[in-house]
Amino acid sequence: MADTRVPVQRPLSPHLSIYKPMLTMMMSIVHRITGAALYFGTLLLAWWLIAAASGPNAYGRVQWFMSTAIGRLILFGYTWALIHHMLGGIRHFIWDTGHGFGPSEREWLVRANLAGSIVLTIVLWVIGYAVMGGGQ
Amino acid sequence: MSGTQFRTPLARVRALGSAKSGTGHFWHQRLTAIANVPLVIAFVLILVSLLGRSHAAVVQILGSPLVAIVMLLFIGSITYHMKLGMQVIIEDYVHDEKWKFAAVIANIFFAVAVGLAAAYAILKLSFGV
Numbered sequence: 001m002a003d004t005r006v007p008v009q010r011p012l013s014p015h016l017s018i019y020k021p022m023l024t025m026m027m028s029i030v031h032r033i034t035g036a037a038l039y040f041g042t043l044l045l046a047w048w049l050i051a052a053a054s055g056p057n058a059y060g061r062v063q064w065f066m067s068t069a070i071g072r073l074i075l076f077g078y079t080w081a082l083i084h085h086m087l088g089g090i091r092h093f094i095w096d097t098g099h100g101f102g103p104s105e106r107e108w109l110v111r112a113n114l115a116g117s118i119v120l121t122i123v124l125w126v127i128g129y130a131v132m133g134g135g136q
Numbered sequence: 137m138s139g140t141q142f143r144t145p146l147a148r149v150r151a152l153g154s155a156k157s158g159t160g161h162f163w164h165q166r167l168t169a170i171a172n173v174p175l176v177i178a179f180v181l182i183l184v185s186l187l188g189r190s191h192a193a194v195v196q197i198l199g200s201p202l203v204a205i206v207m208l209l210f211i212g213s214i215t216y217h218m219k220l221g222m223q224v225i226i227e228d229y230v231h232d233e234k235w236k237f238a239a240v241i242a243n244i245f246f247a248v249a250v251g252l253a254a255a256y257a258i259l260k261l262s263f264g265v
Binding site: 050128 | 172195225250257
């Protein structure tokens with residue numbers, strides 16, 4: 001009796017594919033992607049700290065890698081992801097309190113999130129390069 | 137509310153639900169997120185101030201008490217936060233029970249290992265040896 005039963009084909013709720021992409025939706029996805037990227041980015045953080053604790057040779061290797069084009073790109077991406085995810089978190093805190101859900105408010109929040117993260121990352125790197133150029 | 141009459145009074149008082157942790161996951165994610173805001177800002181400032189410096193200078197700055205304490209708080213908060221976040225991602229996308237179980241365990245191991253390794257490095261820088 002039991003093994004003759006056919007599983008019922010239940011209707012599925014609509015998923016991502018049927019919706020028109022919206023900025024709030026895309027930014028929600030970006031928040032998750034940056035979070036996942038930062039997850040693996042902590043390997044970089046751990047590598048940097050362990051190298052510093054290990055000695056000048058190990059630290060030199062990290063510094064060399066970070067000075068290559070790929071290293072710079074990864075580091076730039078890491079700082080952007082970190083700042084973007086942090087600002088996204090603040091956006092979610094505002095939403096957690098029940099505020100900012102209006103059509104124009106939520107659009108403004110995600111735009112501010114994106115613009116803020118890009119501007120802050122560039123400012124950070126301009127300062128970073130100024131510091132690097134200045135003191136050794 | 138159908139079904140509620142089957143719950144014992146103790147279960148209702150505990151309010152831990154079927155996952156046995158209630159809103160703990162949600163709350164800890166928010167708690168660490170609040171902590172992460174100032175800690176991330178502090179970390180970024182520390183990072184920028186260390187760019188291009190010699191190993192000796194980096195060791196001295198990272199090992200100084202205030203910087204080391206901030207770094208330890210940062211490491212603890214972000215690794216716990218990322219463990220919680222990755223668990224949500226796994227639960228959303230990994231539907232096979234065996235793989236989900238394995239992924240959730242691997243996630244915990246990864247977060248603890250990375251957090252402990254980074255914290256150990258900071259402690260070693262602080263205490264010398």
